[in-house]
Amino acid sequence: MATPETTTESTPAELPRISKRIGGIAESATLAVDAKAKALKAAGRPVIGFGAGEPDFPTPEAVVAAAQAACADPRNHRYTPAAGLPELREAVAAKTLRDSGYEVKASQVLITNGGKQAVYQAFATIVDPGDEVLLPAPYWTTYPEAITLAGGVPVQVTADETTDYLVTVEQLEAARTPRTKVLLLCSPSNPTGSVYTREQVVAIGEWALEHGLWVITDEIYEHLVYDGAESVSLPVVVPAMADRTIVLNGVAKTYAMTGWRVGWLIGPEDVVKAATNLQSHLTSNVANVSQRAALEAVSGSLEAAHGMRTAFDRRRRTIVEMLSAIPGVECPTPKGAFYAYPSVKALIGKELRGTTITDSVHLAALILEHAEVAVVPGEAFGTPGYLRLSYALSDEDLKTGVTRLADLLAEVQ
Structure with missing residues (x-):
């Protein structure tokens, strides 16, 4: 009696679920930091966010x-x-x-x-x-x-x-x-x-x-x-x-x-x-x-814009003065926008709360964990060894946030 032929169906190789083009896109680092800060706030932690480039004023x-x-x-x-x-x-x-x-x-x-x-x-x-x-x-x-x-x-x-x-x-x-x-x-x-x-x-x-x-x-x-x-x-x-x-x-x-x-x-x-x-x-x-x-x-009119610029200018001078007073931080004075971009390269490789700071990504994580301050590491902008802080937030939050940052970084050894 003839034995029926057995047929084996080949299983096609599984194709990638996400295209290479889209899979290669990195998440917006600034929005990711802002989202994490907001999530921690919602959980009851007093996080101050310097992440997003967003004016804190209402639309005119x-x-x-x-x-x-x-x-x-x-x-x-x-x-x-x-x-x-x-x-x-x-x-x-x-x-x-x-x-x-x-x-x-x-x-x-x-x-x-x-x-x-x-x-x-x-x-x-x-x-x-x-x-x-x-x-x-x-x-x-x-x-x-x-x-x-x-x-x-x-x-x-x-x-x-x-x-x-x-x-x-x-x-x-x-x-x-x-x-x-x-x-x-x-x-x-x-x-x-x-x-x-x-x-x-x-x-x-x-x-x-x-x-x-x-x-x-x-x-x-x-x-x-x-x-x-x-x-x-x-x-x-x-x-x-x-x-x-x-x-x-x-x-x-x-x-x-x-x-x-x-x-x-x-x-x-x-x-x-x-x-x-x-x-x-x-x-x-x-x-x-x-x-x-x-x-x-x-x-x-540009009246509202000029009013915002006056406030940003005041905050700009405050944040540069406060950041420049922190040992190991070098902060050039920005002449536009609402960002400070201090160098923290002098802090890399040093000790903070029992751990060695490996890079500015690590430092930003330590700052968020121990000072409850959200900043964006320079790696997001193509230059490791820096932090970006937006000063588009209230004067009070700015001073409180940078004071927390300074207090934490004073522990660096």
């Missing part, structure tokens, strides 16, 4: 009122053009001329879901796989992830406290290769608060022009400058670069509107058109109520 009343009115208007219950409300694009163009002296048309403006989407879409629109992007460090944690998602290669160019964290043309030139296509510039800077001078911006712009590079310049902290520093827009001081420059901005920092999620991208019309095509598939239009609120913000 006129902006909130504009949003409330917009909720009742049926126009805002529907889709609008992917590039943004036409009147908001016009207003952003007018605001850009008013604030930085850069004259652009509304057709050069794309309204995005916060500044982060503007960052991502800028790189996605002009970067091809293998293109190199010069990335001055310390850098905001989102930049390298956005570059990598676009298929680009971040090339870190590092500056330290001896040069106020500002890179030179000579450093940029040393990092440039035939594959270099873009330079990322952020001034005033997150995470350091450093501000490039007019002369430095001109020199960098002329160097980029000479080598046919693109510049993506993040100007979201433009109104937060101190000690006579000025926020200089590169295409204004090097007009010939206008056709190869993308300007990023938004309402989050100037108007205390981080949660409203409205940013924008300004660039040559063909770039804006291409980025709009991407956005039409990615998110469609920004929420209309938020756009109406942003319209009120950018069209209105």
Whole structure:
């Protein structure tokens, strides 16, 4: 009697659940620190958070009122053009001329879901796989992830406290290769608060022009400058670069509107058109109520922004003075934004409460555990050996938090 043939079905190899592209993305370190601080607070611990770059002021009343009115208007219950409300694009163009002296048309403006989407879409629109992007460090944690998602290669160019964290043309030139296509510039800077001078911006712009590079310049902290520093827009001081420059901005920092999620991208019309095509598939239009609120913000007075800047300036001077008094901590005075970026390299390798401090990640963990103060380690910004502290929190919390930090670090041996 014939024996029936046995068939063995092959089991396909299990495919990865998460794509390599998305699996390679690191969580936002600043948001992770902020979330942990808030979770500990909710659990009853008196944690003071210096993590998130978020103004502690309420959104101006006129902006909130504009949003409330917009909720009742049926126009805002529907889709609008992917590039943004036409009147908001016009207003952003007018605001850009008013604030930085850069004259652009509304057709050069794309309204995005916060500044982060503007960052991502800028790189996605002009970067091809293998293109190199010069990335001055310390850098905001989102930049390298956005570059990598676009298929680009971040090339870190590092500056330290001896040069106020500002890179030179000579450093940029040393990092440039035939594959270099873009330079990322952020001034005033997150995470350091450093501000490039007019002369430095001109020199960098002329160097980029000479080598046919693109510049993506993040100007979201433009109104937060101190000690006579000025926020200089590169295409204004090097007009010939206008056709190869993308300007990023938004309402989050100037108007205390981080949660409203409205940013924008300004660039040559063909770039804006291409980025709009991407956005039409990615998110469609920004929420209309938020756009109406942003319209009120950018069209209105800067009085509230100036009031916030006065408070930030006071806190800036306080935090620098207090941090500089801690042995082993070196804190340059920031001239913009609302961050201090002290070096703690002198503390690495020393003992604290029975353990050896291995790096600034470890130090930040010890500070959170023993002082109940949340700070972001420099590793998140490409430069180990530093801490970032946002001083966008109340004067009282700032003093209490840095005092706790100082008391703990006084135990370092």
